[in-house]
Amino acid sequence: MGDWLATLRRKADLRERAGLRRELRPRAGDDALVDLAGNDYLGLSRHPRVREAAATALDAYGLGATGSRLVRGSTDVHTALESSLASWLGAEQALVYSSGYLANLGAIRALCGPNTLLVADAHNHASLIDGCRLAGAQTVTYAHGDPADAARLLAAHPGRPAVVLTESVFSVDGDLAPLAALHAAARTHGALLLVDDAHGLGVIGPNGAGGVVDAGLAGEPDVIVTATLSKALGGAGGVVAGPAALVRHLVDTGRTFIFDTALPPVVAAGVAAALDLARDGDPLRAVLRERAAAIRDTCRAAGLAVTDPAGGVVSVEAPSAEQAWAWAGACRDKGVAVGCFRPPSTPDSRSRLRLTVNAGVPAADFARALEIIVEVRP
Structure with missing residues:
Protein backbone atom coordinates (compact mmCIF):
# COMPACT_ATOMS: atom_id res chain seq x y z
CA MET A 1 0.00 0.00 0.00
CA GLY A 2 3.03 2.25 0.14
CA ASP A 3 3.51 4.76 2.91
CA TRP A 4 -0.15 5.54 3.43
CA LEU A 5 0.54 7.46 6.65
CA ALA A 6 2.91 9.76 4.76
CA THR A 7 0.11 10.39 2.27
CA LEU A 8 -2.24 11.36 5.09
CA ARG A 9 0.39 13.65 6.57
CA ARG A 10 0.92 15.38 3.20
CA LYS A 11 -2.83 15.91 2.87
CA ALA A 12 -2.97 17.33 6.40
CA ASP A 13 -0.16 19.73 5.55
CA LEU A 14 -2.02 20.94 2.48
CA ARG A 15 -5.17 21.54 4.53
CA GLU A 16 -3.12 23.43 7.12
CA ARG A 17 -1.65 25.71 4.45
CA ALA A 18 -5.13 26.40 3.07
CA GLY A 19 -6.48 27.32 6.51
CA LEU A 20 -8.73 24.24 6.57
CA ARG A 21 -7.41 22.42 9.62
CA ARG A 22 -10.05 21.35 12.13
CA GLY A 43 -31.85 27.11 25.77
CA LEU A 44 -33.69 23.91 26.73
CA SER A 45 -30.79 21.47 27.07
CA ARG A 46 -30.34 22.43 30.74
CA HIS A 47 -33.94 23.24 31.58
CA PRO A 48 -34.92 21.76 34.97
CA ARG A 49 -37.90 19.85 33.50
CA VAL A 50 -35.72 18.35 30.79
CA ARG A 51 -33.06 17.26 33.27
CA GLU A 52 -35.67 15.85 35.64
CA ALA A 53 -37.29 13.80 32.86
CA ALA A 54 -33.89 12.47 31.79
CA ALA A 55 -32.95 11.59 35.36
CA THR A 56 -36.21 9.70 35.86
CA ALA A 57 -35.61 7.71 32.67
CA LEU A 58 -32.03 7.01 33.71
CA ASP A 59 -33.27 5.42 36.93
CA ALA A 60 -35.90 3.40 35.06
CA TYR A 61 -33.95 2.23 32.01
CA GLY A 62 -30.25 2.74 32.67
CA LEU A 63 -27.79 4.51 30.41
CA GLY A 64 -28.38 2.95 26.99
CA ALA A 65 -31.14 1.36 24.95
CA THR A 66 -29.24 -1.98 25.02
CA GLY A 67 -30.19 -2.88 21.44
CA SER A 68 -31.74 -1.87 18.16
CA ARG A 69 -35.35 -0.75 18.09
CA LEU A 70 -36.48 -4.14 16.73
CA VAL A 71 -34.60 -6.16 19.38
CA ARG A 72 -34.76 -4.54 22.84
CA GLY A 73 -34.29 -0.87 22.08
CA SER A 74 -37.92 0.24 21.82
CA THR A 75 -39.46 1.54 25.03
CA ASP A 76 -42.66 3.28 25.97
CA VAL A 77 -40.60 6.47 26.08
CA HIS A 78 -39.79 6.12 22.36
CA THR A 79 -43.44 5.43 21.51
CA ALA A 80 -44.67 8.45 23.45
CA LEU A 81 -42.06 10.70 21.82
CA GLU A 82 -43.04 9.49 18.34
CA SER A 83 -46.70 10.18 19.07
CA SER A 84 -45.90 13.71 20.29
CA LEU A 85 -43.70 14.43 17.27
CA ALA A 86 -46.36 13.24 14.81
CA SER A 87 -48.99 15.40 16.51
CA TRP A 88 -46.73 18.47 16.58
CA LEU A 89 -45.71 18.07 12.94
CA GLY A 90 -49.24 17.30 11.76
CA ALA A 91 -48.08 13.98 10.30
CA GLU A 92 -49.82 10.62 10.32
CA GLN A 93 -46.88 8.90 12.01
CA ALA A 94 -43.31 9.55 13.10
CA LEU A 95 -40.29 7.31 13.60
CA VAL A 96 -37.37 8.21 15.87
CA TYR A 97 -33.75 7.48 14.90
CA SER A 98 -30.53 7.76 16.88
CA SER A 99 -29.46 10.80 14.81
CA GLY A 100 -30.82 13.23 12.28
CA TYR A 101 -28.08 12.16 9.86
CA LEU A 102 -29.31 8.56 9.88
CA ALA A 103 -32.92 9.73 9.55
CA ASN A 104 -32.04 11.51 6.30
CA LEU A 105 -30.04 8.59 4.92
CA GLY A 106 -32.88 6.20 5.72
CA ALA A 107 -35.69 8.37 4.39
CA ILE A 108 -34.02 9.10 1.06
CA ARG A 109 -33.13 5.46 0.47
CA ALA A 110 -36.69 4.40 1.27
CA LEU A 111 -38.10 6.77 -1.36
CA CYS A 112 -35.86 5.54 -4.19
CA GLY A 113 -36.64 2.92 -6.77
CA PRO A 114 -34.59 1.84 -9.82
CA ASN A 115 -35.55 4.89 -11.87
CA THR A 116 -36.05 7.57 -9.20
CA LEU A 117 -34.77 11.09 -9.86
CA LEU A 118 -33.56 13.12 -6.86
CA VAL A 119 -33.82 16.90 -7.32
CA ALA A 120 -31.74 18.58 -4.64
CA ASP A 121 -31.16 22.19 -3.56
CA ALA A 122 -27.58 23.32 -4.19
CA HIS A 123 -27.13 24.33 -0.54
CA ASN A 124 -28.45 21.15 1.08
CA HIS A 125 -26.86 19.76 4.23
CA ALA A 126 -24.22 17.01 3.99
CA SER A 127 -26.67 14.41 5.31
CA LEU A 128 -29.01 15.05 2.38
CA ILE A 129 -26.11 15.00 -0.07
CA ASP A 130 -24.82 11.72 1.36
CA GLY A 131 -28.33 10.28 1.39
CA CYS A 132 -28.59 10.94 -2.35
CA ARG A 133 -25.20 9.39 -2.99
CA LEU A 134 -25.89 6.27 -0.94
CA ALA A 135 -29.32 5.80 -2.47
CA GLY A 136 -27.65 5.21 -5.83
CA ALA A 137 -30.26 7.24 -7.69
CA GLN A 138 -29.61 9.89 -10.30
CA THR A 139 -29.30 13.26 -8.59
CA VAL A 140 -29.64 16.67 -10.21
CA THR A 141 -29.15 19.98 -8.42
CA TYR A 142 -31.34 23.06 -8.75
CA ALA A 143 -30.23 26.63 -8.04
CA HIS A 144 -30.49 27.44 -4.36
CA GLY A 145 -34.02 28.33 -3.30
CA ASP A 146 -35.29 28.40 -6.89
CA PRO A 147 -38.60 26.52 -7.43
CA ALA A 148 -38.65 27.43 -11.12
CA ASP A 149 -35.31 25.71 -11.61
CA ALA A 150 -36.53 22.67 -9.71
CA ALA A 151 -39.60 22.58 -11.97
CA ARG A 152 -37.38 22.85 -15.04
CA LEU A 153 -35.39 19.80 -13.97
CA LEU A 154 -38.53 17.83 -13.22
CA ALA A 155 -40.00 18.74 -16.62
CA ALA A 156 -36.79 17.55 -18.29
CA HIS A 157 -37.42 14.03 -16.96
CA PRO A 158 -41.13 13.43 -17.66
CA GLY A 159 -42.76 10.32 -16.31
CA ARG A 160 -40.00 9.44 -13.86
CA PRO A 161 -40.68 9.06 -10.13
CA ALA A 162 -38.94 11.96 -8.42
CA VAL A 163 -38.23 13.51 -5.02
CA VAL A 164 -37.44 17.19 -4.42
CA LEU A 165 -35.14 17.63 -1.41
CA THR A 166 -34.55 20.79 0.60
CA GLU A 167 -33.88 22.13 4.05
CA SER A 168 -36.45 24.47 5.56
CA VAL A 169 -34.10 26.91 7.31
CA PHE A 170 -30.70 26.34 5.71
CA SER A 171 -27.97 25.34 8.11
CA VAL A 172 -25.16 27.62 6.90
CA ASP A 173 -26.80 30.92 5.90
CA GLY A 174 -30.06 30.61 7.84
CA ASP A 175 -32.34 31.55 4.94
CA LEU A 176 -35.80 30.03 4.46
CA ALA A 177 -36.70 27.76 1.55
CA PRO A 178 -39.83 28.64 -0.48
CA LEU A 179 -41.55 25.45 0.64
CA ALA A 180 -45.04 26.17 -0.70
CA ALA A 181 -43.68 26.96 -4.17
CA LEU A 182 -41.40 23.91 -4.12
CA HIS A 183 -44.36 21.73 -3.16
CA ALA A 184 -46.45 23.17 -5.99
CA ALA A 185 -43.64 22.45 -8.47
CA ALA A 186 -43.22 18.92 -7.14
CA ARG A 187 -46.95 18.15 -7.19
CA THR A 188 -47.35 19.49 -10.73
CA HIS A 189 -44.83 16.89 -11.89
CA GLY A 190 -46.01 14.07 -9.63
CA ALA A 191 -42.95 14.30 -7.37
CA LEU A 192 -42.60 14.01 -3.61
CA LEU A 193 -41.17 16.76 -1.41
CA LEU A 194 -38.74 15.87 1.40
CA VAL A 195 -38.01 18.70 3.85
CA ASP A 196 -35.21 18.57 6.40
CA ASP A 197 -36.71 20.78 9.13
CA ALA A 198 -33.69 20.52 11.44
CA HIS A 199 -33.22 24.29 11.90
CA GLY A 200 -36.93 25.12 11.65
CA LEU A 201 -38.36 22.73 14.22
CA GLY A 202 -38.99 24.56 17.48
CA VAL A 203 -37.96 27.86 15.91
CA ILE A 204 -40.55 28.86 13.29
CA GLY A 205 -44.20 28.11 12.61
CA PRO A 206 -47.22 28.04 14.93
CA ASN A 207 -46.22 26.61 18.30
CA GLY A 208 -42.74 26.15 16.85
CA ALA A 209 -43.90 23.24 14.70
CA GLY A 210 -41.41 24.09 11.96
CA GLY A 211 -41.26 25.16 8.35
CA VAL A 212 -43.58 22.54 6.88
CA VAL A 213 -46.41 23.46 9.24
CA ASP A 214 -45.66 27.16 8.69
CA ALA A 215 -46.01 26.67 4.92
CA GLY A 216 -49.39 24.96 5.32
CA LEU A 217 -48.09 21.60 4.12
CA ALA A 218 -48.57 19.53 7.27
CA GLY A 219 -50.15 16.15 6.59
CA GLU A 220 -49.94 16.38 2.80
CA PRO A 221 -49.55 12.84 1.44
CA ASP A 222 -46.67 13.83 -0.83
CA VAL A 223 -44.61 15.58 1.88
CA ILE A 224 -42.05 13.89 4.13
CA VAL A 225 -40.44 15.69 7.06
CA THR A 226 -37.11 14.84 8.61
CA ALA A 227 -35.41 16.61 11.49
CA THR A 228 -32.82 16.27 14.17
CA LEU A 229 -33.80 16.42 17.84
CA SER A 230 -30.46 17.97 18.76
CA LYS A 231 -31.09 21.61 17.98
CA ALA A 232 -34.07 23.53 19.40
CA LEU A 233 -34.98 20.46 21.48
CA GLY A 234 -31.52 20.38 23.01
CA GLY A 235 -31.02 16.61 22.90
CA ALA A 236 -30.02 14.11 20.24
CA GLY A 237 -31.67 11.83 17.72
CA GLY A 238 -33.66 12.25 14.53
CA VAL A 239 -37.15 11.77 13.18
CA VAL A 240 -38.88 10.91 9.92
CA ALA A 241 -42.55 11.93 9.80
CA GLY A 242 -45.14 11.32 7.11
CA PRO A 243 -47.70 8.77 5.93
CA ALA A 244 -48.07 5.60 7.98
CA ALA A 245 -47.14 3.48 4.96
CA LEU A 246 -43.74 5.17 4.82
CA VAL A 247 -43.06 4.51 8.51
CA ARG A 248 -44.09 0.86 8.01
CA HIS A 249 -41.66 0.62 5.10
CA LEU A 250 -38.83 2.13 7.17
CA VAL A 251 -39.41 -0.28 10.06
CA ASP A 252 -39.49 -3.28 7.71
CA THR A 253 -36.64 -2.36 5.35
CA GLY A 254 -34.68 0.69 6.54
CA ARG A 255 -31.08 -0.33 7.24
CA THR A 256 -30.20 2.83 9.20
CA PHE A 257 -33.13 2.02 11.49
CA ILE A 258 -32.99 -1.79 11.69
CA PHE A 259 -29.25 -2.17 12.28
CA ASP A 260 -28.60 0.80 14.57
CA THR A 261 -28.74 0.80 18.36
CA ALA A 262 -31.74 2.83 19.47
CA LEU A 263 -31.66 6.34 20.87
CA PRO A 264 -31.07 5.96 24.64
CA PRO A 265 -34.36 6.23 26.59
CA VAL A 266 -32.77 8.84 28.85
CA VAL A 267 -32.31 11.11 25.81
CA ALA A 268 -35.76 10.34 24.39
CA ALA A 269 -37.34 11.30 27.71
CA GLY A 270 -35.42 14.56 27.87
CA VAL A 271 -36.36 15.40 24.29
CA ALA A 272 -40.04 14.68 25.03
CA ALA A 273 -39.94 17.15 27.92
CA ALA A 274 -38.19 19.72 25.72
CA LEU A 275 -40.86 19.24 23.05
CA ASP A 276 -43.59 20.15 25.53
CA LEU A 277 -41.65 23.28 26.49
CA ALA A 278 -40.96 24.20 22.87
CA ARG A 279 -44.60 23.83 21.91
CA ASP A 280 -45.45 26.47 24.53
CA GLY A 281 -42.28 28.47 23.87
Whole structure:
Protein backbone atom coordinates (compact mmCIF):
# COMPACT_ATOMS: atom_id res chain seq x y z
CA MET A 1 0.00 0.00 0.00
CA GLY A 2 3.03 2.25 0.14
CA ASP A 3 3.51 4.76 2.91
CA TRP A 4 -0.15 5.54 3.43
CA LEU A 5 0.54 7.46 6.65
CA ALA A 6 2.91 9.76 4.76
CA THR A 7 0.11 10.39 2.27
CA LEU A 8 -2.24 11.36 5.09
CA ARG A 9 0.39 13.65 6.57
CA ARG A 10 0.92 15.38 3.20
CA LYS A 11 -2.83 15.91 2.87
CA ALA A 12 -2.97 17.33 6.40
CA ASP A 13 -0.16 19.73 5.55
CA LEU A 14 -2.02 20.94 2.48
CA ARG A 15 -5.17 21.54 4.53
CA GLU A 16 -3.12 23.43 7.12
CA ARG A 17 -1.65 25.71 4.45
CA ALA A 18 -5.13 26.40 3.07
CA GLY A 19 -6.48 27.32 6.51
CA LEU A 20 -8.73 24.24 6.57
CA ARG A 21 -7.41 22.42 9.62
CA ARG A 22 -10.05 21.35 12.13
CA GLU A 23 -9.51 20.90 15.84
CA LEU A 24 -11.47 19.25 18.61
CA ARG A 25 -11.94 21.65 21.52
CA PRO A 26 -13.37 19.81 24.53
CA ARG A 27 -15.38 21.97 26.90
CA ALA A 28 -15.96 21.47 30.58
CA GLY A 29 -19.40 21.32 32.18
CA ASP A 30 -18.79 24.75 33.70
CA ASP A 31 -17.52 26.27 30.44
CA ALA A 32 -17.85 30.05 30.70
CA LEU A 33 -17.85 30.99 27.01
CA VAL A 34 -20.92 32.85 25.78
CA ASP A 35 -22.52 30.40 23.36
CA LEU A 36 -23.14 31.79 19.87
CA ALA A 37 -21.98 28.57 18.21
CA GLY A 38 -24.21 25.73 19.39
CA ASN A 39 -27.71 24.86 18.23
CA ASP A 40 -29.54 24.97 21.57
CA TYR A 41 -31.79 27.69 20.15
CA LEU A 42 -34.32 27.84 22.97
CA GLY A 43 -31.85 27.11 25.77
CA LEU A 44 -33.69 23.91 26.73
CA SER A 45 -30.79 21.47 27.07
CA ARG A 46 -30.34 22.43 30.74
CA HIS A 47 -33.94 23.24 31.58
CA PRO A 48 -34.92 21.76 34.97
CA ARG A 49 -37.90 19.85 33.50
CA VAL A 50 -35.72 18.35 30.79
CA ARG A 51 -33.06 17.26 33.27
CA GLU A 52 -35.67 15.85 35.64
CA ALA A 53 -37.29 13.80 32.86
CA ALA A 54 -33.89 12.47 31.79
CA ALA A 55 -32.95 11.59 35.36
CA THR A 56 -36.21 9.70 35.86
CA ALA A 57 -35.61 7.71 32.67
CA LEU A 58 -32.03 7.01 33.71
CA ASP A 59 -33.27 5.42 36.93
CA ALA A 60 -35.90 3.40 35.06
CA TYR A 61 -33.95 2.23 32.01
CA GLY A 62 -30.25 2.74 32.67
CA LEU A 63 -27.79 4.51 30.41
CA GLY A 64 -28.38 2.95 26.99
CA ALA A 65 -31.14 1.36 24.95
CA THR A 66 -29.24 -1.98 25.02
CA GLY A 67 -30.19 -2.88 21.44
CA SER A 68 -31.74 -1.87 18.16
CA ARG A 69 -35.35 -0.75 18.09
CA LEU A 70 -36.48 -4.14 16.73
CA VAL A 71 -34.60 -6.16 19.38
CA ARG A 72 -34.76 -4.54 22.84
CA GLY A 73 -34.29 -0.87 22.08
CA SER A 74 -37.92 0.24 21.82
CA THR A 75 -39.46 1.54 25.03
CA ASP A 76 -42.66 3.28 25.97
CA VAL A 77 -40.60 6.47 26.08
CA HIS A 78 -39.79 6.12 22.36
CA THR A 79 -43.44 5.43 21.51
CA ALA A 80 -44.67 8.45 23.45
CA LEU A 81 -42.06 10.70 21.82
CA GLU A 82 -43.04 9.49 18.34
CA SER A 83 -46.70 10.18 19.07
CA SER A 84 -45.90 13.71 20.29
CA LEU A 85 -43.70 14.43 17.27
CA ALA A 86 -46.36 13.24 14.81
CA SER A 87 -48.99 15.40 16.51
CA TRP A 88 -46.73 18.47 16.58
CA LEU A 89 -45.71 18.07 12.94
CA GLY A 90 -49.24 17.30 11.76
CA ALA A 91 -48.08 13.98 10.30
CA GLU A 92 -49.82 10.62 10.32
CA GLN A 93 -46.88 8.90 12.01
CA ALA A 94 -43.31 9.55 13.10
CA LEU A 95 -40.29 7.31 13.60
CA VAL A 96 -37.37 8.21 15.87
CA TYR A 97 -33.75 7.48 14.90
CA SER A 98 -30.53 7.76 16.88
CA SER A 99 -29.46 10.80 14.81
CA GLY A 100 -30.82 13.23 12.28
CA TYR A 101 -28.08 12.16 9.86
CA LEU A 102 -29.31 8.56 9.88
CA ALA A 103 -32.92 9.73 9.55
CA ASN A 104 -32.04 11.51 6.30
CA LEU A 105 -30.04 8.59 4.92
CA GLY A 106 -32.88 6.20 5.72
CA ALA A 107 -35.69 8.37 4.39
CA ILE A 108 -34.02 9.10 1.06
CA ARG A 109 -33.13 5.46 0.47
CA ALA A 110 -36.69 4.40 1.27
CA LEU A 111 -38.10 6.77 -1.36
CA CYS A 112 -35.86 5.54 -4.19
CA GLY A 113 -36.64 2.92 -6.77
CA PRO A 114 -34.59 1.84 -9.82
CA ASN A 115 -35.55 4.89 -11.87
CA THR A 116 -36.05 7.57 -9.20
CA LEU A 117 -34.77 11.09 -9.86
CA LEU A 118 -33.56 13.12 -6.86
CA VAL A 119 -33.82 16.90 -7.32
CA ALA A 120 -31.74 18.58 -4.64
CA ASP A 121 -31.16 22.19 -3.56
CA ALA A 122 -27.58 23.32 -4.19
CA HIS A 123 -27.13 24.33 -0.54
CA ASN A 124 -28.45 21.15 1.08
CA HIS A 125 -26.86 19.76 4.23
CA ALA A 126 -24.22 17.01 3.99
CA SER A 127 -26.67 14.41 5.31
CA LEU A 128 -29.01 15.05 2.38
CA ILE A 129 -26.11 15.00 -0.07
CA ASP A 130 -24.82 11.72 1.36
CA GLY A 131 -28.33 10.28 1.39
CA CYS A 132 -28.59 10.94 -2.35
CA ARG A 133 -25.20 9.39 -2.99
CA LEU A 134 -25.89 6.27 -0.94
CA ALA A 135 -29.32 5.80 -2.47
CA GLY A 136 -27.65 5.21 -5.83
CA ALA A 137 -30.26 7.24 -7.69
CA GLN A 138 -29.61 9.89 -10.30
CA THR A 139 -29.30 13.26 -8.59
CA VAL A 140 -29.64 16.67 -10.21
CA THR A 141 -29.15 19.98 -8.42
CA TYR A 142 -31.34 23.06 -8.75
CA ALA A 143 -30.23 26.63 -8.04
CA HIS A 144 -30.49 27.44 -4.36
CA GLY A 145 -34.02 28.33 -3.30
CA ASP A 146 -35.29 28.40 -6.89
CA PRO A 147 -38.60 26.52 -7.43
CA ALA A 148 -38.65 27.43 -11.12
CA ASP A 149 -35.31 25.71 -11.61
CA ALA A 150 -36.53 22.67 -9.71
CA ALA A 151 -39.60 22.58 -11.97
CA ARG A 152 -37.38 22.85 -15.04
CA LEU A 153 -35.39 19.80 -13.97
CA LEU A 154 -38.53 17.83 -13.22
CA ALA A 155 -40.00 18.74 -16.62
CA ALA A 156 -36.79 17.55 -18.29
CA HIS A 157 -37.42 14.03 -16.96
CA PRO A 158 -41.13 13.43 -17.66
CA GLY A 159 -42.76 10.32 -16.31
CA ARG A 160 -40.00 9.44 -13.86
CA PRO A 161 -40.68 9.06 -10.13
CA ALA A 162 -38.94 11.96 -8.42
CA VAL A 163 -38.23 13.51 -5.02
CA VAL A 164 -37.44 17.19 -4.42
CA LEU A 165 -35.14 17.63 -1.41
CA THR A 166 -34.55 20.79 0.60
CA GLU A 167 -33.88 22.13 4.05
CA SER A 168 -36.45 24.47 5.56
CA VAL A 169 -34.10 26.91 7.31
CA PHE A 170 -30.70 26.34 5.71
CA SER A 171 -27.97 25.34 8.11
CA VAL A 172 -25.16 27.62 6.90
CA ASP A 173 -26.80 30.92 5.90
CA GLY A 174 -30.06 30.61 7.84
CA ASP A 175 -32.34 31.55 4.94
CA LEU A 176 -35.80 30.03 4.46
CA ALA A 177 -36.70 27.76 1.55
CA PRO A 178 -39.83 28.64 -0.48
CA LEU A 179 -41.55 25.45 0.64
CA ALA A 180 -45.04 26.17 -0.70
CA ALA A 181 -43.68 26.96 -4.17
CA LEU A 182 -41.40 23.91 -4.12
CA HIS A 183 -44.36 21.73 -3.16
CA ALA A 184 -46.45 23.17 -5.99
CA ALA A 185 -43.64 22.45 -8.47
CA ALA A 186 -43.22 18.92 -7.14
CA ARG A 187 -46.95 18.15 -7.19
CA THR A 188 -47.35 19.49 -10.73
CA HIS A 189 -44.83 16.89 -11.89
CA GLY A 190 -46.01 14.07 -9.63
CA ALA A 191 -42.95 14.30 -7.37
CA LEU A 192 -42.60 14.01 -3.61
CA LEU A 193 -41.17 16.76 -1.41
CA LEU A 194 -38.74 15.87 1.40
CA VAL A 195 -38.01 18.70 3.85
CA ASP A 196 -35.21 18.57 6.40
CA ASP A 197 -36.71 20.78 9.13
CA ALA A 198 -33.69 20.52 11.44
CA HIS A 199 -33.22 24.29 11.90
CA GLY A 200 -36.93 25.12 11.65
CA LEU A 201 -38.36 22.73 14.22
CA GLY A 202 -38.99 24.56 17.48
CA VAL A 203 -37.96 27.86 15.91
CA ILE A 204 -40.55 28.86 13.29
CA GLY A 205 -44.20 28.11 12.61
CA PRO A 206 -47.22 28.04 14.93
CA ASN A 207 -46.22 26.61 18.30
CA GLY A 208 -42.74 26.15 16.85
CA ALA A 209 -43.90 23.24 14.70
CA GLY A 210 -41.41 24.09 11.96
CA GLY A 211 -41.26 25.16 8.35
CA VAL A 212 -43.58 22.54 6.88
CA VAL A 213 -46.41 23.46 9.24
CA ASP A 214 -45.66 27.16 8.69
CA ALA A 215 -46.01 26.67 4.92
CA GLY A 216 -49.39 24.96 5.32
CA LEU A 217 -48.09 21.60 4.12
CA ALA A 218 -48.57 19.53 7.27
CA GLY A 219 -50.15 16.15 6.59
CA GLU A 220 -49.94 16.38 2.80
CA PRO A 221 -49.55 12.84 1.44
CA ASP A 222 -46.67 13.83 -0.83
CA VAL A 223 -44.61 15.58 1.88
CA ILE A 224 -42.05 13.89 4.13
CA VAL A 225 -40.44 15.69 7.06
CA THR A 226 -37.11 14.84 8.61
CA ALA A 227 -35.41 16.61 11.49
CA THR A 228 -32.82 16.27 14.17
CA LEU A 229 -33.80 16.42 17.84
CA SER A 230 -30.46 17.97 18.76
CA LYS A 231 -31.09 21.61 17.98
CA ALA A 232 -34.07 23.53 19.40
CA LEU A 233 -34.98 20.46 21.48
CA GLY A 234 -31.52 20.38 23.01
CA GLY A 235 -31.02 16.61 22.90
CA ALA A 236 -30.02 14.11 20.24
CA GLY A 237 -31.67 11.83 17.72
CA GLY A 238 -33.66 12.25 14.53
CA VAL A 239 -37.15 11.77 13.18
CA VAL A 240 -38.88 10.91 9.92
CA ALA A 241 -42.55 11.93 9.80
CA GLY A 242 -45.14 11.32 7.11
CA PRO A 243 -47.70 8.77 5.93
CA ALA A 244 -48.07 5.60 7.98
CA ALA A 245 -47.14 3.48 4.96
CA LEU A 246 -43.74 5.17 4.82
CA VAL A 247 -43.06 4.51 8.51
CA ARG A 248 -44.09 0.86 8.01
CA HIS A 249 -41.66 0.62 5.10
CA LEU A 250 -38.83 2.13 7.17
CA VAL A 251 -39.41 -0.28 10.06
CA ASP A 252 -39.49 -3.28 7.71
CA THR A 253 -36.64 -2.36 5.35
CA GLY A 254 -34.68 0.69 6.54
CA ARG A 255 -31.08 -0.33 7.24
CA THR A 256 -30.20 2.83 9.20
CA PHE A 257 -33.13 2.02 11.49
CA ILE A 258 -32.99 -1.79 11.69
CA PHE A 259 -29.25 -2.17 12.28
CA ASP A 260 -28.60 0.80 14.57
CA THR A 261 -28.74 0.80 18.36
CA ALA A 262 -31.74 2.83 19.47
CA LEU A 263 -31.66 6.34 20.87
CA PRO A 264 -31.07 5.96 24.64
CA PRO A 265 -34.36 6.23 26.59
CA VAL A 266 -32.77 8.84 28.85
CA VAL A 267 -32.31 11.11 25.81
CA ALA A 268 -35.76 10.34 24.39
CA ALA A 269 -37.34 11.30 27.71
CA GLY A 270 -35.42 14.56 27.87
CA VAL A 271 -36.36 15.40 24.29
CA ALA A 272 -40.04 14.68 25.03
CA ALA A 273 -39.94 17.15 27.92
CA ALA A 274 -38.19 19.72 25.72
CA LEU A 275 -40.86 19.24 23.05
CA ASP A 276 -43.59 20.15 25.53
CA LEU A 277 -41.65 23.28 26.49
CA ALA A 278 -40.96 24.20 22.87
CA ARG A 279 -44.60 23.83 21.91
CA ASP A 280 -45.45 26.47 24.53
CA GLY A 281 -42.28 28.47 23.87
CA ASP A 282 -43.53 31.53 22.00
CA PRO A 283 -41.79 33.91 24.48
CA LEU A 284 -38.48 32.13 23.85
CA ARG A 285 -39.01 32.32 20.10
CA ALA A 286 -39.66 36.06 20.42
CA VAL A 287 -36.29 36.46 22.18
CA LEU A 288 -34.64 34.38 19.46
CA ARG A 289 -36.06 36.54 16.69
CA GLU A 290 -35.05 39.77 18.45
CA ARG A 291 -31.50 38.54 18.95
CA ALA A 292 -31.12 37.25 15.40
CA ALA A 293 -32.21 40.68 14.15
CA ALA A 294 -29.79 42.34 16.56
CA ILE A 295 -26.88 40.29 15.18
CA ARG A 296 -27.85 41.23 11.63
CA ASP A 297 -28.27 44.92 12.37
CA THR A 298 -25.09 45.23 14.47
CA CYS A 299 -22.96 43.47 11.86
CA ARG A 300 -24.38 45.50 9.00
CA ALA A 301 -23.81 48.72 10.89
CA ALA A 302 -20.17 47.67 11.19
CA GLY A 303 -19.92 47.12 7.43
CA LEU A 304 -19.94 43.32 7.58
CA ALA A 305 -21.67 41.14 5.00
CA VAL A 306 -24.40 39.28 6.86
CA THR A 307 -27.45 37.21 5.95
CA ASP A 308 -31.11 37.86 6.78
CA PRO A 309 -32.06 35.25 9.40
CA ALA A 310 -35.26 33.24 9.04
CA GLY A 311 -34.61 31.49 12.35
CA GLY A 312 -31.69 31.32 14.73
CA VAL A 313 -28.79 31.15 12.22
CA VAL A 314 -26.92 34.26 11.05
CA SER A 315 -23.97 34.02 8.67
CA VAL A 316 -21.21 36.66 8.59
CA GLU A 317 -18.79 36.48 5.68
CA ALA A 318 -15.03 36.35 6.35
CA PRO A 319 -12.33 37.45 3.88
CA SER A 320 -10.69 34.00 3.76
CA ALA A 321 -10.55 30.63 5.49
CA GLU A 322 -7.43 31.68 7.43
CA GLN A 323 -9.03 34.91 8.59
CA ALA A 324 -12.26 33.16 9.55
CA TRP A 325 -10.24 30.79 11.74
CA ALA A 326 -8.29 33.68 13.29
CA TRP A 327 -11.50 35.66 13.85
CA ALA A 328 -13.17 32.76 15.64
CA GLY A 329 -10.05 32.26 17.74
CA ALA A 330 -9.97 35.93 18.72
CA CYS A 331 -13.63 35.72 19.77
CA ARG A 332 -12.89 32.63 21.84
CA ASP A 333 -9.95 34.37 23.53
CA LYS A 334 -12.38 37.12 24.54
CA GLY A 335 -14.90 34.64 25.95
CA VAL A 336 -17.28 34.12 23.00
CA ALA A 337 -17.85 30.85 21.14
CA VAL A 338 -18.77 31.30 17.46
CA GLY A 339 -19.04 28.86 14.58
CA CYS A 340 -16.28 28.94 11.98
CA PHE A 341 -17.48 27.50 8.67
CA ARG A 342 -14.94 26.90 5.91
CA PRO A 343 -14.90 24.70 2.81
CA PRO A 344 -16.04 21.98 2.41
CA SER A 345 -18.66 22.86 5.05
CA THR A 346 -19.87 25.85 3.03
CA PRO A 347 -21.99 25.44 -0.12
CA ASP A 348 -20.31 28.28 -2.03
CA SER A 349 -16.63 27.87 -0.96
CA ARG A 350 -16.78 31.16 0.96
CA SER A 351 -15.77 31.11 4.62
CA ARG A 352 -17.81 32.76 7.32
CA LEU A 353 -18.63 32.90 10.98
CA ARG A 354 -21.93 31.21 11.69
CA LEU A 355 -23.61 32.82 14.68
CA THR A 356 -26.46 30.93 16.33
CA VAL A 357 -28.86 32.39 18.84
CA ASN A 358 -29.42 30.77 22.24
CA ALA A 359 -32.42 32.34 23.96
CA GLY A 360 -31.07 31.11 27.31
CA VAL A 361 -27.94 33.29 27.21
CA PRO A 362 -28.27 36.27 29.62
CA ALA A 363 -29.08 39.50 27.78
CA ALA A 364 -25.99 41.35 29.03
CA ASP A 365 -23.71 38.50 27.92
CA PHE A 366 -25.33 38.44 24.50
CA ALA A 367 -24.91 42.19 24.03
CA ARG A 368 -21.24 42.06 25.06
CA ALA A 369 -20.64 39.11 22.73
CA LEU A 370 -21.86 41.16 19.76
CA GLU A 371 -19.47 43.96 20.70
CA ILE A 372 -16.57 41.51 20.83
CA ILE A 373 -17.37 39.95 17.45
CA VAL A 374 -17.20 43.42 15.83
CA GLU A 375 -14.14 44.53 17.84
CA VAL A 376 -11.93 41.60 16.81
CA ARG A 377 -13.01 41.30 13.16
CA PRO A 378 -10.19 40.90 10.61
